[in-house]
């Protein structure tokens with residue numbers, strides 16, 4: 001087997017307060033709150049970071065190139081579907097996700113009640129056991145726009161391993 005491949009991803013989305021119809025999606029999990037993501041797609045910042053990490057691991061450019069945010073077809077796009085499309089790309093043929101680790105940074109809402117649900121959703125999406133699916137959440141201690149509750153940030157690192165030895 002050859003060396004594993006690794007990829008790093010980062011994303012940020014702005015949040016806005018809403019009177020009604022609030023709620024954000026993280027790892028495909030609906031989190032009720034009085035905020036909404038400002039985004040062209042469904043705004044799942046964690047899955048966007050993971051998507052960029054997957055693309056980076058195989059040298060396949062970035063999310064914006066494959067899913068342009070000025071493309072009307074991407075409006076409201078389900079980010080779990082984006083991840084599935086990336087996993088099925090020819091560049092990822094012969095590779096599987098061996099491990100992922102992530103950071104979510106946002107001031108509110110508190111994610112503690114949803115952490116295990118998000119981790120399970122991520123594990124299912126990437127077909128990983130829970131102990132290879134890292135998901136950590138933190139606030140930004142009130143620093144900068146994210147700390148003022150105006151944005152949510154996500155970081156992801158993935159490791160890919162070959163599914164078979166190549167000739």
Ligand code: MG
Nearest residue numbers: 011012045048
């Ligand atoms: Mg994004």
